[in-house]
Amino acid sequence: MEMKNTLTIAAISGMLAVMLGAFGAHVLKNMISPEMLEVYKTGNQYQFYHTFALLAVGILMKFGSSKALKWSAYLFATGIILFSGSLYFLAISGIKILGIITPFGGVIWIAAWILLAIHCTKSITPKI
Secondary structure (H helix, E strand, C coil): CCHHHHHHHHHHHHHHHHHHHHHHHHCHHHCCCHHHHHHHHHHHHHHHHHHHHHHHHHHHHHCCCCHHHHHHHHHHHHHHHHHHHHHHHHHHHCCHHHHHCHHHHHHHHHHHHHHHHHHHHHHCCCCC
């Protein structure tokens, strides 16, 4: 993924995280069980965390990209959709089988963090 796309997706994800968080806090709190509201909040919280990670990846691309960094961007975005998206749908629909998708998003995020670490160890040289 290129820098412009990475930053754009991060901005859209951040906007959606705010909107979905407000929806959960103001609309869903009276419509779903407290347990499902916690599931929803977990999805929202992790969307924010990984939106910031995606934003950082986009900023790092300005200073020099790599295959690892580009794949990290793809995987952070995909993880947001799979992990947070599955939790949002699970909480709203109550369809428990959707919980099967969530760990795939988590594993994808782990891979994204590993690729980010690889990029940083290979591409960023300290100035002495």
